[in-house]
Amino acid sequence: MPRPTGNVRLKAARVATGFNSQQDLADALSEHAKRLGIRGLSIGVRQVRRWESDNPPWPQPDCQRVLVHLLGQSMEALGFTPPWGTDGSKPDPVQRTPVAPGAVPHRLPVAAARPASAFQPTTVGSDFHTVTRSHRRLYWSVEPSGLHPAVEAHARLGCALLPETAEPTRSVLAAALAETYLLAGRIEFFDLREPSLAHETLLQALQAAGEADDSLLGSAIIAHMAFIPGWAGDREAARERMTAARTYARRTPTSAEFLAWLDAVEAECETRCGHTRTALHLIGHAEDILRDGNEHSSPEWMDWFSPARLAAFKGNTQLLAGHLPQARASLLAALEALAPGEEKQRTVVYGDMAAVEAASGNPEEACSYAAQALDQLALTWYATGMDRVREVRRALAPHEHERCVRSLDDRLYDWSTTVSALNR
Known part of the structure; x- marks a missing residue:
């Protein structure tokens, strides 16, 4: 007789609860989420199929809450393994408890409690966060391909420590772990150009933020996840993620700067999808938010x-919309206002200034700004900045026989730049 395959624990719990098909469970979970006050959560049969596969992914926090409450068992009892591991003990089923409509059920521990002697000291959360903070600062100056392995190793350490902590240390550690995964995801997306890898990493960041119950951090993570479909031209997916990011932000006091950043993220996604008018409206709204401020x-x-x-x-956005004089003014203002330590962003602005001049028929000025971008990239590598320079060079194709363009080619394709770019 063939041995059952896949996540047999979840399948057994599904059938035992009266859901004979994966579609039945998906419909029940979506409906149950509404009764628990979790808005906008829709679970499809494809998601249930993934959960019942041989290697089920760790569900997002809201999905965990609905699964546990509907099926009456812990995540481990349902066949899921958290990304930070477990202590190897057999989990006990969790009894269902009534939850009033609109309420959020209590979060369940990821792993069963360990003996007191196995717990980390209360300082472990702040100690772990100290390293997280240092990595965050190093990001702006250290070679990303060198920093990324250190950030990954730090995340693995956090996953190992999390089951060994109790509240309130556990929440401190989980929040720092979420920050670490967020930084790793940023490096993967903006510096290493690995969007698929960044998606998985940011999903782990979101799960850790859920363990910390940090809605604002969750909002930031989801907004970063919106960049991935946005840059790929998938407007619907990007807008859906931005809706989720704004929903999380509404659950906690939020600064004007953070709200303006959400507008800026959505504006960049809209720009990448060809909707520059919508993007400029969002940016105008962000400027109003920053001007008005809040407490x-x-x-x-x-x-x-x-x-x-x-x-x-x-x-x-003005550049891509063809508003060249306005783009030039905005970019010059950005260059003047950028503070020390914002060198990565400076390479992007130099690249955009070069693109403005190229589109305006000024190849010498375009090459001058592109060369400044390359000067900065030699000190602080940033894949997004190099992409801007390459786009400018393509725009300069009609002028490729001019001396300034050939000089730019000598810089763009010297030994160190060529090897560095191809290596990345």
Whole structure:
């Protein structure tokens, strides 16, 4: 007799609860989410099929809550293994408890409790976060291909430590772990150009943020996930993720800077999808938010946005919309306002300024800005900045026999730049 395959625990729980098909369970989970007050959660049969596969992915926090509450068992009892591992003990089923409509059920521990002697000291959360903070600062100056393995190793350590902690240390550690995964995902997407890998990493970041019950961090992670379909031209998927990001942001006090950044992210996605008018409207709204302000401060980990960055967003959108004088003014303002330590963003702005001049028929000025971008890239590598320079060179094809363009080619294709670019 053939041995059952796939996640037999979840399948057994499904059948035992009266759901004979995967579609039945998917429909029941989506309906149950509404009764629990979890809005906008729709679970399809494809997702249930993945959960019942040989290697089921660890569900997102809201999906976990609905699964546990509907089927009456813990995630481990349903055949799921958290990304940070378990202690190897056999989990006990979790009894269902009534939850009032609109309420959120209590989060369940990822692993069964360990003996007191196995628990980490209360300082482990702050100690782990200290390294996370250092990695965050190093991102702006250290070679990304060198920093990424260290960040990954730190994340693995956090996954190993998480089952060995109790509250409130556990929440501190989980939040720092989410920040670490977010940084790794940023490197993978913006620096290493690995969107598929970034998606998986950011999903792990979201799961860790769910363990910390940190809605604002969750919002930031989901907004970063919106970049992935946005840059690929999938407007519907990007907008859906931005809706989720804004929903999470509404659950907690949020600074004007963070709200403006959400507008900027959506604007960049709209720009990449060819909807520059919508993008410019979003950027205008972001400028209004920053001008009006509010009483809430931005989180320490939000070090990737400022009014200067918004001006750079605006200039890029105006460039792609064909509003060249306005783009030039916005980008020059961004260059003037960028602070020390924002060298990666400076390469992008130089690249966009070069693109403005190329589109305006000024090849010498375009080559000058592109050369400044290459000067900065030699000090601080940024794949997004190099992409901008390559786009400019393609735009300069009608002028490729001019001396300034040939000089740019000598810079763009020297030994170190060529080997570095092809290596990445």
